[in-house]
Amino acid sequence: MLIHCNSGDSYKKPVVDKTPQELKAELKEIELNNPLDYLYVENVTLQYQTKLVKKETFFKKAVYEDDGALIEGYIINNATIAKFKDISFEISYYSKTESLIKKYKPDILYEIYKPNTKTYFSFKVYPPKSYVSFGIKIKTAKPVY
Numbered sequence: 001m002l003i004h005c006n007s008g009d010s011y012k013k014p015v016v017d018k019t020p021q022e023l024k025a026e027l028k029e030i031e032l033n034n035p036l037d038y039l040y041v042e043n044v045t046l047q048y049q050t051k052l053v054k055k056e057t058f059f060k061k062a063v064y065e066d067d068g069a070l071i072e073g074y075i076i077n078n079a080t081i082a083k084f085k086d087i088s089f090e091i092s093y094y095s096k097t098e099s100l101i102k103k104y105k106p107d108i109l110y111e112i113y114k115p116n117t118k119t120y121f122s123f124k125v126y127p128p129k130s131y132v133s134f135g136i137k138i139k140t141a142k143p144v145y
Helices: 020-033
Strands: 039-054 063-077 083-094 100-104 109-113 117-125 133-144
Touching (some): 020 133, 039 083, 039 117, 039 133, 109 117
Antiparallel strands (some): 039 063, 083 100, 083 109, 083 133
């Protein structure tokens, strides 16, 4: 008969419960280190803009010309605790054959995005004439400590 005895090599440390403050600090640190996991855009639209070049007269119609486009939408911050700021985007324009025509990085939006919020944004762009569709994604965001 063979009896095997455990030599104690598999000693496990006792589990110590964390305080609510420690758990909150840990969650905040995780969120602050991964902003792109908690930020996204929704309901994004692109609307062409025109500007008046020549006013209408009795004998001639008004003349308008293209003035770029306005991209509008919402930035969602799904973080529980973390705030973020200074979000930058990347916009990709695609052709009818879904080939990438152009990538564009508009100015940074210098605002603070609080946790569990939905914030409206808009900015002006000048898309290429031959584009059929576009995509937008958040490239960077800074944590607010």
